[in-house]
Amino acid sequence: MQRNYLLVMLAILLAGCVGDAFNTEKLSGEVEWETGLAVPLIKASVSMGDVFSENTDYVKYYMDEDGNERIMLYQDQDSVSRIGLNDLFVVNGETTSIPVPFSLLNNGAEHSIDVNIPFNVQNGVLSSIQVDYELRVEGSDMAAPLSLQISMPSVNADQGGKIIDVLVDNNQPVIQLHEDDVIDLVDGSIPAVFTFKTNDNNLWFDMYQVGNVSLSMDQIHFDSAKGRLQEIVTRFDEGILDFDFDIFEELPEGVEFVKPNLKLLITNSTPFRGLIRPEFIAQGGAVDGMALNVSEDIIVQQMEDGKVLYDTISLSDRSNLNEFFSNVPDQIAYSADLVLNPNNAVTEEVELDETSNVHFGYMIEVPAEFLVNAEFDTETVDLNDNDFIRDFENAQIDINGISNFPLQAEAFIDFYEESSDQVTETIHAIVLNAAEVNEKGIVVNEVTRTERIKLTPDQIEKLAVADQLRIRFKLQSANYESGQPVVLLTDNSLAVDFSIKGQIKN
Incomplete structure (x- = not known):
């Protein structure tokens, strides 16, 4: 019996975190049916830059207090105020x-x-x-x-x-x-x-x-x-934080956000210890006029041995933050007092210059409730337009991928039957391991991998009566050591090609 071989290529390019943000281009036109010909049925692409706003520099995932791994989106607001040498001496x-x-x-x-x-x-x-x-x-x-x-x-x-x-x-x-x-x-x-x-x-x-x-x-x-500086109390510039969540509108389905967290960003390049007393007032929304009550002064340590102090302080455990964010306000009016050299702790002469500053800013963190280990549908391939697949006698699926993505990815191919509205078969394959990261969580080496899955007679039979192939991806946390940060950059990409090669009877 003479057998003809047909190679069917399902070209699916995943460049980042897959989801509804895919730009899908269905290919059409005359196709020459010859043995061994690769027939592209669908082509899709997305990148982290497509999924997240260009205003969002990066995200991290972390372990919360309940042991859940979450995605954190960081966005530094333009809220940094500075108190410098010319503010210290009046x-x-x-x-x-x-x-x-x-x-x-x-x-x-x-x-x-x-x-x-x-x-x-x-x-x-x-x-x-x-x-x-x-x-x-x-x-x-x-x-x-x-x-x-x-x-x-x-x-x-x-x-x-x-x-x-x-x-x-x-x-x-x-x-x-x-x-x-x-x-x-x-x-x-x-x-x-x-x-x-x-x-x-x-x-x-x-x-x-x-x-x-x-x-x-x-x-x-x-x-x-x-000279010698006595304890002084001075005030940072006042300002407004706009809560604009448009940057999250293009995230895939299944991603939800918990309450935002508010953190203080502090840089101290003076030899003086400080106390900061922040003030926040909600403007607009259901919490209009509510004050964020910080229970204690924020301690700012001094610069030592010429090393500038950088610190990030969360207000979640020292304020009514949950109540304040019970409904997200439209804006937050902020200001703060700075007590520098409290109780005249430094009595000797010090030298200060224009680099002697205290910077104070605010950062909004918006944790994603569920993204790592979540599944995302991509696109479907309509098999009614490709009847030749129904004539497969033997078939195998080849998967080739290359990644600089710091998460492990799994691929699922579902055989869907319209008459019963059911997925009759799911083929599961681990596509690519997580790329190697350095101590800062940045990917340093990309990985490649090839998988080959030979379909069983039962799977071939279900493929013959299926109406659609549905591709799903699942991102999984990698087996990093405890405390290892992992950073997702907007140019992280994952490219995967699926192909089906089958034998067709004459």
Whole structure:
């Protein structure tokens, strides 16, 4: 008996987490029925980038308190506030006034006076600073315009000090911008010498003609500071978190979400310990106006040995988070106070610069209730359009795959019969093992695998009367060591080809 061989290719490309997000292209056109010809019946593709929003960087799966493995979607909100060097030190805005007896300037004489320009901060004592600032000099009750030279030997001392020349007159303020001045402070002030002189050597003044010159430093911006900081309380910028769950609309069926969790993201690059007192108010929805009550201050540890502290703190165990998220609000208004160096714990001098910051942000975590070990239908192959399959006498299914996916995948092929509305047979094959991951949970090596399943006579008989082939996939957690993180990236992909090769009787 002569037998013809027909190879039927079911080309199914799975690139990521399978589900309803598949883009399926049914192939049509004239097909030449010859022995050994591969006949594509269906082609489907999806990637993690298709399933999850491009705004979601990655997901992780983890073991919850009940031993269930879940998928966690992380989305960092644009909520990071910063308290830096220029928020820590508040300079007392003081004006220095110097009386000018004009009688000392008769006949072009000069008059010099020592002046201590105050530079005090409300919450500490500074010994050295590098700053940008605006210098303002103004005269009043002036009998004549004066040339003023300000000599400050402790400013840029390594360059021989700083000298500023200005012309002072009534109601004509002089404003100058100075940058990157390094200033050594003496008892909270800048030592200076003010030297006055008229521009006309022939002028004569009596003893009752006394003018006034005022000087102030404003718009002060610190580049660095050395000194002692007392306990301070300052406030982070306020803001709004929008709860927009559109990023989850394209997830496969069967994925449900539990209540969101709210975590604090903290970075401390200062030598001071801190306490953070966050405030959250729900806006919109059934919980409009509800406050998230945090039971205790959030402790922020200090930077040690030059290593910046990074911390993520969950509010689930220290607040009424479950009640707060009993209905997801439209928005959350947030703010926070920072107590830095509580109880003046650090008393010695420290050096701070523009990298000395406390960053404080919020991250929303949305756990998936059930995804790992869940099954997903992909597409169906209509066998009524492929009658040749009904003439198979012997048949085998070949499975070839390549994966950089960190989860093990199983494939199921169901034989479906419309008349009885039943799956009459299910063929089960483990397609690919999980790809190898490194200590950070990132895939480092892809895996390949080939499976061959020879159909039994009973299975061939059920295939002959089936109306559809239904392909299902199941993602399974891998046998990683306890505590091993596993990260799913948007470009993780799993590609699988199924083919059926059968013998057809003449």
